[in-house]
Amino acid sequence: MLLTIFILNTILGLLVFYFDQSQSIFWHSLSPYLMVLLVSIIGWSVLYELYVFRAGGHSLAKQLRARRLNKLESTPEEHTALELVERLAQRFFIEVPAVYVLPDEIGVNALTAGFYTKNTVIILTWGALQNLDETELYGLLAHEFNQILTGEATENTRLKILYSGLTTFSQWGSKIAKQGFKHASVQSRHKFETAFVVVGGLIWLTGSMGVLNTRLIKYLTLRGRTFDNDYQTKQLSAHQANIQTLLRIYVHHAGSQIHSEYSEAIAHMCFANSLGPQSWLNIHPSIEARLYELNPTLLQDLQLENLTKISSKTWLSLMHALDESSGESYNPWLAPQPLPLLRLSPISFAIKDAIKPLNSDIRKQMQRPELIVRALQTSSGSREVMVAILMIRQYREFIPTGAEVSRAIIDALLNIDGRLHIQIFHDACENLGNIPATISRQFLTKLAKIIQEDGEIGLLDALLLERVKAQLNLLPMHTPSSLENAKPQIVRLIDALLHVQQINSVNQMDVRDQILKKVLSEEELELYEVISDEPIDLGEILNDISGLLLRDRLSILGMAEICLWNDRIITQDELDVLALLYWRLGFEHRQIVDEMQKKNSMMII
Known part of the structure; x- marks a missing residue:
């Protein structure tokens, strides 16, 4: 927060110095007013988030406009997710968390939020429900339960509140700018649509300094824990399901991106990267890197498996014989030749x-x-x-x-x-x-x-x-x-x-x-x-x-x-x-x- 205030004050000081060269860049006549404004915004944002999160994870689900799932009014995919959550809760002897879905997000992702077991919730994207089979969904939910058991879900929720002071201004800009992008089905167009986009863009640009600093701090402090979580999930579930989940995201056309204006604020809470693949300082390593950490030969084996469709079995067996990258090799049973x-x-x-x-x-x-x-x-x-x-x-x-x-x-x-x-x-x-x-x-x-x-x-x-x-x-x-x-x-x-x-x-x-x-x-x-x-x-x-x-x-x-x-x-x-x-x-x-x-x-x- 101090770094953000210092940078914004210095930028404003450059403008002041351009008109009045007698003033210092680092402390000028507008510095006190800027300090009061920024501290007020940051303090008000944190206090507001504390008030909003009085109901724990349910408050975040409401903020993200997620829909709660229940068995009486659920589709087969939603029913499967609810049953898996109940099964995992019984296995780990914890209270069954509520399950929500983000209905407009096609990326495959999930996050967990809450302070206590009674107000902990798991939020899935629509893409996760629609694109994952039962094994892959089990791997995704096992990762979220690992965060609950290790206390990481509580820590992530507190970090969301703390960093809200730096991301709120950017979120305001995004919300205002979205007012200028009405859906094509809406016939009546607002005459101030362009003004909304311009004003929202300027507010977002001003708040982007806080977003950048937040992302930098998260990158430096949280990046290494993704690999640890993957290892812990693999051991916790005693299953390769989380590898299957990562493979599904790897080939999914929308990846794991979440397009909400809150995607930046919840990035550290998600299973995989909720930002664009080209964004800087991503907290989560790439899917390829995570797969390599879990199984160093997996991606290579998948490439060799694709080669079998265009090459002979004898040639492929020679390629496998030359593979010395790891002792953990994948050796599937092959049908007897000649094929019928x-x-x-x-x-x-x-x-x-x-x-x-x-x-x-x-x-x-x-x-x-x-x-x-x-x-x-x-x-x-x-x-x-x-x-x-x-x-x-x-x-x-x-x-x-x-x-x-x-x-x-x-x-x-x-x-x-x-x-x-x-x-x-x-x-x-x-x-x-x-x-x-x-x-x-x-x-x-x-x-x-x-x-x-x-x-x-x-x-x-x-x-x-x-x-x-x-x-x-x-x-x-x-x-x-x-x-x-x-x-x-x-x-x-x-x-x-x-x-x-x-x-x-x-x-x-x-x-x-x-x-x-x-x-x-x-x-x-x-x-x-x-x-x-x-x-x-x-x-x-x-x-x-x-x-x-x-x-x-x-x-x-x-x-x-x-x-x-x-x-x-x-x-x-x-x-x-x-x-x-x-x-x-x-x-x-x-x-x-x-x-x-x-x-x-x-x-x-």
């Missing part, structure tokens, strides 16, 4: 069974052969059951004599309703237990070779393999990506989804055109007019699509539901694909499956 083609004829049950998908609760409770029940009690038996189910799905009427699986298990599975096989597969997957990494990879390779034994692969089998990957902790980390870059993968997924359906080829092509018209432009439609006959890695495609924005993934699933199952009965295989696809793209599927079964029953009746 897309299966164009679905593997399914007899039509009388296929049109009657079983309720998931009923399917879990249906009686099973004693041999299968005993096999599922051990890890090795569960693995054998999974191998047998995938073999039956591939060969249906012919089981290879040299198959490394008990013939009794195969016969037991063939003598029960085929619609139970997928549920038994899920149960066996949950009973795998802890398997060494090498054996896990060998088992996964064995399953992959079975489902592509004839050189083709279907979507349901690929999704079952993804389920096993998740159970064995071999599911690759998804890379946040944009819709434009993932369009080839979306087309291949739609093709795979279409060929699970029990509809004839002519109708399949019509439905394919309906879906693609909602995803692609007219020029792009011509590129994907013919179904590709190139080898396919459905696991990699699913992983790429899981990195899309939340709303893009929901849009893809919504189009599939409308175009595929809006006017026809859903089969058991299709229902299993729907549930697994929702799970693989990061969504809860139980409610969707229940709705589909109710609709299915009505159509059958």
